[in-house]
Amino acid sequence: MNSTSELRSTLHTTQSVQHEWLTRKSTSTSINGSDSAQGFTDLLCFAHLRWNFVYQRPQHLLSRAANQCRVWYIEEPIWQDALSLEIKKVAENLTVVVPYLPQGIDEQTAIRLQRQLIDQLIDQQTITDYVTWYYTPMAFPFTDHLRPKVVLYDCMDELSAFLGASPQLLEQEQRLLNRADVVFTGGYSLYEAKKKRHSAVYAFPSCIDYTHFCPANSTNSLAGLDDPADQASIGYPRIGYSGVIDERLDLSLLRELANRRPDWQFVLLGPVVKIDPATLPTGPNLHYLGMKEYKTLPAYFSNWQVAMMPFAINKSTQFISPTKTPEYLAAGLPVVSTPIRDVVKTYEKWSRVTIADTVSAFEQGILASLNQSVGDDEPELDQFLRTQSWDQTWRQMHAILNKETSYVLR
Secondary structure, eight states: OOOOHHHHHHHHHHHTTTHHHHSSSSSSSOOOOOOOOOOOEEEEEEESSSTTTOOHHHHHHHHHHHTSSSEEEEEOOOOOOOOOSEEEEEEEEEEEEEEEEEETHHHHHHHHHHHHHHHHHHHTOOOOOOOEESOOOGGGGGGOOOOSSEEEEOOOOOGSTTTOOOOTTTHHHHHHHHOOOEESSSSSSHHHHTTOOOSEEEEOOOOOOOOHHHGOOOTSSSSSOOOOTTTTSSOOSSEEEESSSSSTHHHHHHHHHHHOOOOEEEESOOOBOOOOGGGSOOOTTTEEEOOGGGGGGGHHHHHHSSEOOOOSSSGGTTTOOOHHHHHHHHHOOOOOOOOOOHHHHHHHTTTTEEEEEHHHHHHHHHHHHHOOOOOOHHHHHHHEEEEEHHHHHHHHHHHHHHHHHHHHHH
């Protein structure tokens, strides 16, 4: 059981790094500062993820940013027969921009044409007072001529460690870091890695839309939510995973668990990316249901008994901070995870979280989770989760951006 003092310690450990900027700069703009002081009207985001892909950090943050300014979410190019620029408004003040480039062109031509399309967008949409927000350093070669009020690098992952990463990524990241005014990181491990390379780095780890997921918790909604149709025929107990299925998952661990426990049903939600689907373990108790809309996830979670995070321990997972951890917990699920550093740092103390470093330990962790009763630390966990909101994170980020633009205006 966590005492009150332990709770305060946990909260402080989780939040102290991201609040560090308050002691480094003056406080003329508070962390919940007035939007009226905002020094920009537009935000140009350059992303490596499609907007309609898995709903995660970019979508959470930029949907909130659209309440303060126009947001232009610029995706990586699609190759076709002719040069064009698709502009799709997906919400009030939020527009997805997709460059289309001719097939067969060389790298320098691709850079030149993308620069041309970005200039065209800025001119046609009368974008003047803007900040640039980078998720991918690979956008820097065709945007390094821009003169935004603030250059922000939101480093949500160590992309250079991912399968298929461009050999130029590290070089372009260094160029971006040299130019950036401020750097955000998607977790504490990334913060530790990047703070040595830039003077203004702030940790903003995975957060949660608590009100979206808490209805899945049977202690909050008695009977829980209705079972989705494609899951209803699957037996019990169900051990679930939600997220991208790629090289970061330990497929041998999943395969061995399914073989050891044919009486458990393993449900996986999410797209298969960068790996051959034929390499996925198969069996009567393994169920791949594909990518689901964000709004439907609570119904799936509500009808699981345990959530799992069977990540491999390798270079691609060294710095990840899985968004699903707090979402699972808000849904009332016990969580069994391999020893991902940010999961251990932030969540290991809670009674509903089990860290397992072997197949046997993972199996025992799931078994214990299936049989455990509600822990004495549930009220403290609930309070902790409520503090980890995307709304609060965006307010903090927005205040930092306002502070940075205020320096430009002086």
